Amino acid sequence: MSANTAVAEKYRNNFLKEIEEQVEMGDWVKMCMxxxxxxxxxxxxxxSAWEHPxxxxxxxxxxGKREEVxxxxxxxxxxxxxxxxxRCPRKLPITHIMHGIAEYAHRLGMAPKMQxxxxxxxxxxxxxxxxGRVNELKLSMGLYFKDGFVQGIKNGMAMxxxxxxxxxxxxxxxxxxxxxxxxxxxKGIQAMLKKAxxxxxxxxxxxxxx
Amino acid sequence: MAKHExxxxxxxxxxxxxxxxxxxxxxxxxxxxxxxxxxxxPDWNCCGASIGYAEAGELPRHVMNARNFALSEQHLPGQxxxxxxxxxxLGARETRERLSHSDTLMAxxxxxxxxxxxxxxxxxxxxxxxxxxIEDLGFDEMKKYVVRPLEGVKIAGYVGCQTNRPFxxxxxxxxxxxxxxxxxxxxxxxxxxxxxxxxxxxGGALAxxxxxxxxxxxxxxxxxxxxxxAEMIVTPCPLCQANVEIYQGHVNKKYGTKFNxxxxxxxxxxxxxYGGDAKAAGLNGQVIKARxxxxxxxKPVKR
Numbered sequence: 001m002s003a004n005t006a007v008a009e010k011y012r013n014n015f016l017k018e019i020e021e022q023v024e025m026g027d028w029v030k031m032c033m034x035x036x037x038x039x040x041x042x043x044x045x046x047x048s049a050w051e052h053p054x055x056x057x058x059x060x061x062x063x064g065k066r067e068e069v070x071x072x073x074x075x076x077x078x079x080x081x082x083x084x085x086x087r088c089p090r091k092l093p094i095t096h097i098m099h100g101i102a103e104y105a106h107r108l109g110m111a112p113k114m115q116x117x118x119x120x121x122x123x124x125x126x127x128x129x130x131x132g133r134v135n136e137l138k139l140s141m142g143l144y145f146k147d148g149f150v151q152g153i154k155n156g157m158a159m160x161x162x163x164x165x166x167x168x169x170x171x172x173x174x175x176x177x178x179x180x181x182x183x184x185x186x187k188g189i190q191a192m193l194k195k196a197x198x199x200x201x202x203x204x205x206x207x208x209x210x
Numbered sequence: 211m212a213k214h215e216x217x218x219x220x221x222x223x224x225x226x227x228x229x230x231x232x233x234x235x236x237x238x239x240x241x242x243x244x245x246x247x248x249x250x251x252p253d254w255n256c257c258g259a260s261i262g263y264a265e266a267g268e269l270p271r272h273v274m275n276a277r278n279f280a281l282s283e284q285h286l287p288g289q290x291x292x293x294x295x296x297x298x299x300l301g302a303r304e305t306r307e308r309l310s311h312s313d314t315l316m317a318x319x320x321x322x323x324x325x326x327x328x329x330x331x332x333x334x335x336x337x338x339x340x341x342x343x344i345e346d347l348g349f350d351e352m353k354k355y356v357v358r359p360l361e362g363v364k365i366a367g368y369v370g371c372q373t374n375r376p377f378x379x380x381x382x383x384x385x386x387x388x389x390x391x392x393x394x395x396x397x398x399x400x401x402x403x404x405x406x407x408x409x410x411x412x413g414g415a416l417a418x419x420x421x422x423x424x425x426x427x428x429x430x431x432x433x434x435x436x437x438x439x440a441e442m443i444v445t446p447c448p449l450c451q452a453n454v455e456i457y458q459g460h461v462n463k464k465y466g467t468k469f470n471x472x473x474x475x476x477x478x479x480x481x482x483x484y485g486g487d488a489k490a491a492g493l494n495g496q497v498i499k500a501r502x503x504x505x506x507x508x509k510p511v512k513r
Contacts, residue, residue: 024267024268043410043411043413043427044413044416044423047423047426047427048422048423048426077416077420077423079371079411079413079414079415079416079424080260080261080371080372080414080415081371081372081375081411081414082371082372082375082376083371083375083411085375085376086375086376086378086384087384093376095260095376099260099263100263102263102264103263103264103265103266103267106264106265111264116419116420117261117415117416117419117420118264119419120261120415120418120419121261121262121263121264121265121415122264122265124259124261124262124415125258125262125263125264125265125266126265128222128255128256128258128259128262129256129258129270129274132253132255132256133222133225133255133256134222134223134228134256134259136222136223136228136229139418140418143418143419161459162456162457162459162460162497165456165497166229166456166497168497169232169494169495169496169497170227170231170232170494170495171227171228171229171230171231171232171452171495171497172227172228172229173226173227173228175227176227181222181225181226181228183253183254183255184253185253185326188325188326188327188328189255189277189326191325191326192273192277192322192323192325192326192328193270193273193274193322194325195321195322195324195325196267196269196270196273196318196319196322197267197269197270199269199318199321199322200267200268200269200270200318203318
């Protein structure tokens with residue numbers, strides 16, 4: 001049984017409960033009173049419109065629209081500006097709920113595979129936890145080559161002027177490709193993260209069993 | 211002994227050859243003048259930033275920040291942690307808040323930290339450099355060292371998101387924070403309190419992954435600065451600085467604009483006003499050169 005079928009079985013028609021138990025800050029969702037301030041405060045919803053802005057996602061969760069919510073590209077439009085959090089009259093930690101739903105959809109393998117911010121988000125975390133510190137050059141290269149080699153070269157060319165400007169200003173170092181900044185105790189970091197994932201998985205599993 | 215001492219969390223972008231290396235250069239010069247001693251937390255790691263959320267989960271993300279707390283406690287006991295980067299500050303503060311409010315999360319974090327041979331006993335205070343300047347030193351103290359006021363320079367104070375929300379600086383409003391304008395006035399320049407894009411999001415990580423969305427916002431931020439007659443923009447955040455500065459060429463191509471406005475850090479303005487040269491202020495790190503500041507930095511100091 002896939003991870004997705006397992007949770008779908010367990011929570012059946014109670015998607016709200018699933019979100020409450022499996023998503024970071026998910027227990028706040030029921031507090032939403034549908035005022036729409038979050039949607040009206042969101043910079044990317046304002047510029048280009050989310051498929052489902054936060055307020056709508058909250059209602060969809062209550063309505064049990066599991067598939068639509070988890071496969072949506074919406075949550076991945078969050079820029080982490082925290083405008084929704086500070087303006088929400090019910091004090092819902094909306095930014096964190098958006099990240100939480102996105103992470104959950106990603107964990108279940110339901111998030112849109114080629115959504116660029118989903119891709120970048122995973123890339124960033126791997127990049128920074130790999131050595132303990134971000135390697136900015138590898139991070140950018142990884143993103144440009146997301147859709148294959150040819151597209152990668154094209155993307156690189158489009159960014160040439162920006163990259164050159166940064167190199168000249170000594171704010172981008174081409175040597176980072178071979179030897180970047182890193183932590184000394186990388187072993188300790190890996191061990192600590194492995195343990196953290198183990199604990200988190202067992203906590204979520206306990207909720208499933210309970 | 212220095213007047214003020216802190217455990218310093220510089221963050222990834224401040225490192226040599228990284229995107230905000232000139233921020234660190236100017237902070238070092240600024241702190242020297244103000245007699246603030248920053249001691250780097252040995253072997254500090256990335257905060258995970260807000261964009262790592264797809265794979266970070268809850269506990270792993272907090273454990274990353276907690277490792278820095280533990281290292282700080284071990285090597286620099288009793289010192290508050292100061293971050294210059296908005297994301298580092300936010301990430302660490304969020305972890306501090308979550309761990310302080312949940313015994314389970316705290317216990318789990320301690321268990322994970324053991325794997326790296328580390329332990330936390332006390333939760334450190336997490337401060338942003340601007341909090342240190344405003345709260346621990348104060349505007350009067352900061353102003354004392356101004357020997358080369360930036361007279362006649364009009365500067366748009368762009369606070370951005372993560373230095374302002376969800377925590378922000380005490381006593382400031384989320385919608386219209388004033389401290390950056392006061393800092394601009396403090397160095398003798400002219401502020402633009404009515405600059406209405408001061409807390410608009412620059413697009414954050416979406417500037418990389420979905421540039422067209424971020425660039426629409428960057429356009430608003432820069433356009434408004436020009437509309438108010440600004441000669442340059444100043445910000446406390448490394449990602450705001452980079453996004454608003456380096457994509458102006460792309461915005462120009464897309465929208466037919468002719469933007470070419472320098473984007474500075476508050477610390478760079480202060481170093482120049484304190485009599486430092488262009489190098490100490492990290493002015494060579496600008497992609498869009500701040501000619502006006504370079505000229506001022508070359509002038510003799512009024513003693």
